[in-house]
Amino acid sequence: DAKTTQPTSMDCAEGRAANLPCNHSTISGNEYVYWYRQIHSQGPQYIIHGLKNNETNEMASLIITEDRKSSTLILPHATLRDTAVYYCIVRVWGGDMRFGAGTRLTVKP
Amino acid sequence: GAGVSQSPRYKVAKRGQDVALRCDPISGHVSLFWYQQALGQGPEFLTYFQNEAQLDKSGLPSDRFFAERPEGSVSTLKIQRTQQEDSAVYLCASSELQAVNTEAFFGQGTRLTVV
Numbered sequence: 001d002a003k004t005t006q007p008t009s010m011d012c013a014e015g016r017a018a019n020l021p022c023n024h025s026t027i028s029g030n031e032y033v034y035w036y037r038q039i040h041s042q043g044p045q046y047i048i049h050g051l052k053n054n055e056t057n058e059m060a061s062l063i064i065t066e067d068r069k070s071s072t073l074i075l076p077h078a079t080l081r082d083t084a085v086y087y088c089i090v091r092v093w094g095g096d097m098r099f100g101a102g103t104r105l106t107v108k109p
Numbered sequence: 110g111a112g113v114s115q116s117p118r119y120k121v122a123k124r125g126q127d128v129a130l131r132c133d134p135i136s137g138h139v140s141l142f143w144y145q146q147a148l149g150q151g152p153e154f155l156t157y158f159q160n161e162a163q164l165d166k167s168g169l170p171s172d173r174f175f176a177e178r179p180e181g182s183v184s185t186l187k188i189q190r191t192q193q194e195d196s197a198v199y200l201c202a203s204s205e206l207q208a209v210n211t212e213a214f215f216g217q218g219t220r221l222t223v224v
Contacts, residue, residue, distance in 0.1 A: 034212075043113075043200050043215030044152065087151060096142055096165055097202075097213060099151040 004088045009104040012082075018075040020103050022088030025069045032091050033064060035073045037084040038102070044087065047073065078107045111135075113216035115201050121222045122191045130186045130219045134203030141184050142213065143176055144200040152200055158184060191223045 005023040012018040024033065032051050036044040048055055048062045050071070055062045061074040075082055087102040114133040122128050134141050140159055144152035145168075154168040160181035169176070173191075178184040188195055198220050202213040 041217075043202070043217050045215070046212040049212065085151070096154055096157045098154050099144070101151050 004090055004100050006088055006103045011106050011108055012078045014107050014109050015077055018078040018105055020073040020086050023070045024090050027068050027090050033071050034089040034091055036087045039084045080107050083107045113201055113203055113214050115216035115219050119220050124223055125190050127189045128191055130199050132184045132201030135214055138203035139206050140204045142202040143186050146198045146200055193223050196221055196223045
């Protein structure tokens, strides 16, 4: 399994964009990048995933570098409710999801 | 049901007691995952089922942990002779297919406290 590296914590001002980086330098060609978040006392929640193209949905945008060795999750207008731990996961074909420690994002008023 | 349901939400067990944690996945979901999450840590993979087949149990920490999914729907995680280090939130997730581009839906977890 490819492993991911994320900063332990980040702060963001309410209303500003939150940019969460993730390194996955050993990712294989058929592995997708997934992002989940976990709000206190809840189960992880799916945000977005991608293979090599940038992706956008109603929650966030995912920017994957051309060499696929890193990615950035963008929350365009962070709110206080976006305070959570954000996990970047590389999913092995036919396998399971392995979480790391994630990034604790704190959105401040 | 509308989502993944886990029961009980909270369980207090005396050290040495056996416990059983239940997961009801989303109807029709083929894949089912169990995770253990200690306080302040990310979820740690325990085991994975595709229908009734347990395809990966490499994350089970000891032979006191046992999981089953006999009919390919509801799953039970059993912990025998519980110890204090087993205290954690146990999360269950399900997804439609064991394909890379599907998302997994998580339950709210069972918080196990061993005293």
